[in-house]
Amino acid sequence: MGEMLHLRGNTLAKGDPVALPLTQSSMFHLPGSPEGFPNYGRVNNPTWEHLEHVLAHLEGAPCLAFPSGMAAISAALFATVKAGSRVLIPSDGYYVTRLLAEQFLAPLGITVEQRATAGFGDGGFAGFDVVFVESPSNPGLDMIDLAAVADDVRAAGGITIADNTTLTPLGQRPLDLGIDVVVASDTKAMGGHSDLLMGHVASRASEVMQSVADWRKVAGAIPGPHEAWLLHRGLETLDVRFERMCDTAGVLAERLAGHPAVKRIRYPGLSADPAHDLARAQTLRFGFLLSVTLESEEKAEKFINSCPLIRPATSFGGVHTSAERRARWGDAVDPGFVRLSVGCEPAEELWQAIAASLDGLT
Known part of the structure; x- marks a missing residue:
């Protein structure tokens, strides 16, 4: 992280601004031949190009930025499939990925199949051209052995794409485990302040990245320079935010x-969690997301809405602790299931507020 903070600083000339400049322009001064020069705002922008340099440093691979996590997922999928392809996706992962596959890939002659994360490898991967994985799954927090899946899919002639939104490159490194392509919503912990939508695609496969770059340029799914500037600023504190959030989540999980009032809890850092052994072997941190299942929808809503240190909101990964009852979006979970995203509040103060809200349910 120390090197990342100075990637730009160590290239500065005397008198250059230390903070990244925001380039807000759709046009570039371009007399004569355009070859080798920035030419148009849909193709080039110095602000998001520097952001990509920082993201590439974090991922350890070439990286392209997108205006949302779903834009990144769309680019990765459309860059790797064609009519007749077979695609495997998680049945219990982020629901919008399923909607994209069902509503837009399938009508183009692409076969889309789904499997639950916990048994994702059952049946093998023969015949699949693209295997999309999410580990930990959102919102259930089940995990997949990424290295084993990557090896098996590669042996079967396919490509793997992993959504690493929940853990970030500081918590898990899918490319180092053999996954071909990583996608993420940087709207979440990477930006960290709930004030932007962004995403990225990273891969060490040059042909894939060229296809992703071509898709972005032609489809126009480019990041805004201001959002890129905000994400760059958010990344400068990612390390300290992520450490605080993960540490606090571990404390809360043990107490919850x-x-x-808690019928069931899922957090990979708990020794009794079904994903614990895999998380210990595969991840650098156990993350800041946990889930609790309360007795009923009514009690779940009361818990979320009565705690002064919890923001009732969708999404996750911000400096403010937030929570939501995921069944309201149609996820196949218990009506009392609550996804809790732990923020940067002091751990003891946060626990006291959460405990008081839970105590009020009995």
Whole structure:
């Protein structure tokens, strides 16, 4: 992280601004031949190009930025499939990925199949051209052995894409485990302040990245320079935010596991969690997301809405702790299932507020 913070600084000339300049322009001064020069705002922008340099440093691979996580996922999929392809996606992952596959890929002659994360490898991967994985799954927090899936899919002649939104490159490194392509919503912890939508695609496969770049240029799914500037600023504090959030999540998980109002808890850092052994082997941190299942929809809503240190909101990864009852979006979870995104509040103060809200349910 220290090197990342100075990637730009170590290239500066005397008198240059230390903070990244925001280039807000659709046009560039371009007399004569355009070859080798920035030419148009849909193709080039110095602000998001520097952001991509920083993201590439974090991922350890070439990286392209997009205006949302779904734009990144769309680019990765449309760059790797064609009519007749077979695609495998998680049945319990982020629901918009399923909608994209069902509503837009399938009508183009692409076969889309789904499997639950916990048994994702059952049946093997023969015949699949693209295998899309999400680990931990959102919102259930089940995990997949990424290295094993990457090896099996490669042996079967396919490409793997992993959504690493929940853990970020600081918590898990899918490319180092053999995954071909990483996608992420940088709207979440990477930006970290709930004030932007962004995403990225990273891969060490040059042909894939060229196809992703071509898709972005032709489809026009480019990041805005202001959002790129905000994400760059957010990345400068990612390390300290992520450490604080993960540390606090571990404290809360242990205490929530013993609270009488909690019927069930999922957090990979708990020794009794079904994903714990895999998380210990595969991840650098256990993350800042956890889930609790309360007795009913009514009690879940009361818990979320009565705690002064919880923001009732969709999305996750911000400096403010937030929570939502995921069944309201149609996820196949218990009506009392709550996804809790732990923020940067002091751990003890946050626990006292959460405990008081839970105590009020009994």
